[in-house]
Amino acid sequence: MGMFNKVSGFASAVCVAAGFVLFGAASSEAAPDPNFHIYIAYGQSNMGGTADAQSADKVENSRFKIFATQKCSGKGRNTLGDVYPAVPSLFNCGNTISIADWFGRTMADSMPDVTVAIIPVAVGGASIKLFDQDQYKSYLSTAETWLQNYAKEYASDGNVTKTIIDIAKKAQEKGVIKGIIFHQGETDGGYSDWPKIVKKTRDDILKALNLSSDTVPFVAGELLREGCCYSDRVSKLPNTMDNTYYASSENLKGNGVDRYHFNHDAYVEFGKRYAAQMLKAVNRKPVEPVPQKPFGKVVGDSVVAGEPAEIPGRIEAENYDINGVGTGNSSYADNDSENRGGVYRKDGVDIYEGGNNYAIGYTQEGEWLEYTVNVTETRKYGICAFVASGTESSSFSLLLDDKEIVPSTKVPKTGEDWNSYDVLELGEVEFTEGEHVLKLLITGNYVNIDWINVYDPRLAIQPKFVASSGPQTYDVFDLLGAHVGRVEAATAQDVSQKVRALVKQNGTYLVKSRNSSAAIRVMK
Structure with a gap:
């Protein structure tokens, strides 16, 4: 579509000068990613979680995901077995946190070279018999209706372990099953075979996935000590199950409502204790948090830190901050761990060759990028962006220190594909x-962004370029001042298309009408 914005009516000459418009210019199954670590989480209500999520629990970690085991349209989880951001609730469509939340966050923080995902299945009030494929039918046949319905949220026939296995098989196409976390037992205080059946459920899952307990650690958690049902059975599981560890519940508090469930802070701490045990099992030590750093430059496959981007000035979208380590230190959130464009940087942000050089693309709602900036003077600044979209549904917003400064803004369709900026x-x-x-936050799918320019409006050149409605004559010059030709155009898109058809060589051209001008870069 060129440099002309039909929605805003005009683009400032400052923004026109900040960049140029580009015109012109069958996948195979990928092997499982060894740096995509997947953990199965199963049990009853404390594994599923009962405490309301707080703001810190809802901050997305770009390297913490879940495989959907229930459809939750309100959270955008519409396909069973697909990968989604791990935000509460992991186990259902509610707003509660669980042991798995801070287990996964801590694992991701402690292993900055991997992405962590959870396969979550938990049924409140359920006996371990529900997870035994040899007993679940007889168990459910005499269970209360509410429990039967609870199990059917994961499997229409109540076979929740089959759901775990089916989702895990799909997950193995993407990554590697690295461990299992488990919390259950409140219902089975008098069941003497409980340790044996716990082992059986684990072994059945591993066998179905062609895995061995030798390489897949199992971490179980103790019950609430100040509650009704605590015993030493969990801490003794390592005596009868190989490669098994337990997370202590010592000093963790209950919710003050019943005798079974932990409170919010206890779930957070418990998840971290589970992670400590799993890290011990895989011989990984927690790492110290490291803040994100401003982008400097790309050197080979690495990114070197630099100075904050200056405002006023242009910020290249692909030059987002370098990811830090630890919760709150991420510089981006992307819905998968693959750079689908495959160029420039080697992390999960989708970058491709477009715009003036590189641009971010394949964007999806909820994804975001952060840029450390230094503002040289307190005042009002103009903001513009160099964008492309082949649809009418793309949009994005801008935040400064997590406060919205530009509300969600619709991006007009700039062409029939995503190559016209x-x-x-x-x-x-x-x-x-x-x-x-x-922060650049994507609020509507599939906008490509080359750069954002923050400029001093006092320096903007008037009049601003506008493609007048109705036919008008535009003279085209090269950068040496030679007159290349003349085009008649009625709209902004006509101007860009006709300039491209007129010129014979790639390059930058000046387009002038009676009252405005703009620089256009043509690549055939």
């Missing part, structure tokens, strides 16, 4: 002098 004006915003973090 256009400048989109985003208005003026007050910035405060000093260092800040600018």
Whole structure:
């Protein structure tokens, strides 16, 4: 579509000068990613979690995912077995946190070279018999209706272990099953065969997945010590199960409502204790948190830190901060761990060759990128972006220090594909002098973004370029000032298309009408 924005009516000359428009220019199954570590989590209500999630629990970690075991349209989980961001609740469509939440977050923080995912299945009030494929039918036949319905949320016939296995088989196409976490037992205080059946459920799952307990650690957690049902059975499981560990519940508090469930802070701490045991099993030590750093430059397969991007100035979308280590230190959130464009950087952000050089693409709602910036003067600045979209549903917003400064803004369709870029004006915003973090948040799927320009509107050149409605004559010059030709065009898209048809060589051209001008870069 070129440099012309039909939605805003015009693009400032400052933004036009910040970049140029580009015109012109069968997959195989990937092997499982050895750095995509998958953990099966099963049990009853404490594994599923009963405490309301708080704000820190809802912050997405780009390297913490779940495989959907229930459909939750309100959370965007519409396909069983697909990978989604791990946000509460992992086990259902509610808003509670579980042991698995902070287990997964801690594992991801402790292993910055991997992405962690959970396969979550938990049925409150259920005996271990529900997870035994030789007993679940007879167990459910005499169970209360509410428990039968609870189990059917995972499997129409109540065979929840088959659901675990089916999802895990699909997960093995993407990554590696690295361990199992388990919390159950409140219902089975008098069941003497409980340790034996726990082992059987684990062994049945591993056998179905062609895995061995030698290489898949199993971590179980103690019951609430101040509750009704605590015993030493969990701590004794390592005596009868190989490669098994337990997480202590010592000093963890209950919810004050019943005698079974932990409170919010206990779930957080318990998840971390599970992770400590799993890390011990896989011989990995927790690492110290490291804050994200400003982008500097790409050197080979590595990214070197630099100085914050200056405001006013142009911020290349692909030059987002370098990821840190630990919760709250991520510089991006992407719905998968693959760079689908396959260029420039070697992390999970989708970058491809487009725009003036590189651009971010394949964007999906909820993904975001952060940029450390330094504002040189407190004042109002204009903001624009160089964008492309082949649909009418793309949008994004901007936040500064997690406070919205540009609300969700629709990106107009710039062409029939995602190769035609256009400048989109985003208005003026007050910035405060000093260092800040600018966040680019995708609010509507599939917008490609080359750069964001934050400029001093006092320096904007008037009049601004606008493609007038109705036919108008545009003269085209090369950068040496030679007149290349003249085009008649009625719309902004006509201008860009006709300039591309007119010129014979790639390059940058100046387009002038009676009242405006713009630079256009043509690549055939």
